[in-house]
Amino acid sequence: MIYADNAATTKMSELALKRFVEVASNEFGNPSSLYSIGQSAKDVLENARADVASVINADPREIIFTSGGSEADNQAIISAAKLGEKNGKKHIISTAFEHHAVLHTLEKLKKEGFEITLLDVHSNGIVTADEVEAAIKDETCLVTIMFANNEIGTIQPIREIGAVCRKHNVLFHTDAVQAIGHLPIDVQEYNIDMLSSSGHKFHGPKGTGFLYAKKGIRLTNLIEGGAQEKGKRAGTENVPGIAAMAEALKAAVANIPQHNDSLRAKRDRLIEGLLQIPHSALNGDRDSRLPGNVNFCFEGIEGESLLLLLDDKGISASSGSACTSGSLDPSHVLLAIGRVHDVAHGSLRLSIEDDITNEDIEYIIRSVREVVEYLRGFSPIWRDLVAGKKQFIL
Numbered sequence: 001m002i003y004a005d006n007a008a009t010t011k012m013s014e015l016a017l018k019r020f021v022e023v024a025s026n027e028f029g030n031p032s033s034l035y036s037i038g039q040s041a042k043d044v045l046e047n048a049r050a051d052v053a054s055v056i057n058a059d060p061r062e063i064i065f066t067s068g069g070s071e072a073d074n075q076a077i078i079s080a081a082k083l084g085e086k087n088g089k090k091h092i093i094s095t096a097f098e099h100h101a102v103l104h105t106l107e108k109l110k111k112e113g114f115e116i117t118l119l120d121v122h123s124n125g126i127v128t129a130d131e132v133e134a135a136i137k138d139e140t141c142l143v144t145i146m147f148a149n150n151e152i153g154t155i156q157p158i159r160e161i162g163a164v165c166r167k168h169n170v171l172f173h174t175d176a177v178q179a180i181g182h183l184p185i186d187v188q189e190y191n192i193d194m195l196s197s198s199g200h201k202f203h204g205p206k207g208t209g210f211l212y213a214k215k216g217i218r219l220t221n222l223i224e225g226g227a228q229e230k231g232k233r234a235g236t237e238n239v240p241g242i243a244a245m246a247e248a249l250k251a252a253v254a255n256i257p258q259h260n261d262s263l264r265a266k267r268d269r270l271i272e273g274l275l276q277i278p279h280s281a282l283n284g285d286r287d288s289r290l291p292g293n294v295n296f297c298f299e300g301i302e303g304e305s306l307l308l309l310l311d312d313k314g315i316s317a318s319s320g321s322a323c324t325s326g327s328l329d330p331s332h333v334l335l336a337i338g339r340v341h342d343v344a345h346g347s348l349r350l351s352i353e354d355d356i357t358n359e360d361i362e363y364i365i366r367s368v369r370e371v372v373e374y375l376r377g378f379s380p381i382w383r384d385l386v387a388g389k390k391q392f393i394l
Ligand SMILES: *Cc1c(COP(=O)(O)O)cnc(C)c1O
Pocket: 007, 008, 067, 068, 069, 070, 071, 073, 099, 101, 146, 148, 149, 150, 175, 177, 178, 197, 198, 199, 200, 201, 207, 208, 209
């Protein structure tokens, strides 16, 4: 089995798993209880908060633990919208290729009378700070732009966008789910006001995550109840999950430079190999991309069939995001970078981690080549392309 879908989820690291079991076994107290076993669980929680905060150069008091990236995105955006509304500011800027946790929250706010500007993304999968600045108006209460895209892996100019938002005094939220653990992030240096993160994307457990919200930003509760998380997120905390997430995050950021160099070399070999397939193209910028992301379009085939046949060969991959698979619509991300429907349908995302071997990479290249050729063999679209009845795009 070759697992090449780490953008969908990752395997828990040994360290995180060990920490999970240790805390679940020994720290079963409720962190809100005043007796010592409760306080001991509370210490575990607060140590995890300090660890997570230090990774992004935040204060522990600025971290709210959530059930994952989706919840953090929802809470950040809704909080900023409520704050804006109070001041008569009901305009939000985002991009067309955000995760659905962001896009669907924005759609909901649109129905409540907010004006939403979704910036176009360039064909290289990047938006510029100038474009953000041009879209800002007096009524803008929030800019929300992802750190790195989950499908095509492109990294956005977050530092520049943060500077523009600061200059115009507009709140800046970034969905950093794909970036954290892979790229160094400093919320102060980048002028990030709010940031979303998810444990299961960096070898922590599923159902864990956090929202960073800069001191002074008044959060809106999504869940009412007890006074956990400074009264901003009710419900008894997932202590073992949170402790394991912090463990996974510390390990992930411990050696980002070495890890990324090695991973990038494997990614680049994979890109080189797949570019040899005729009428194929890499989606997203070659350089400003996550070290483990490869995303291709192959003309004349369906991504879904490609995935199933790769699965038969022992390779787990994706045709876009896990959230859109199962639907017949092509990926909104690929449409946003200007791929036409026919081409966008034939997409493949391989998101690798450094444990993949060079032999695995060569096996993937061979397998994709074989499967693409096989599928083109009976594709009516491919027949029309070869016969000249249709124009090749790639
Ligand atoms: C996975 C992902 C999410 C959702 O995170 P969950 O923890 O699964 O809710 C949000 N944004 C991006 C960019 C993601 O990749």
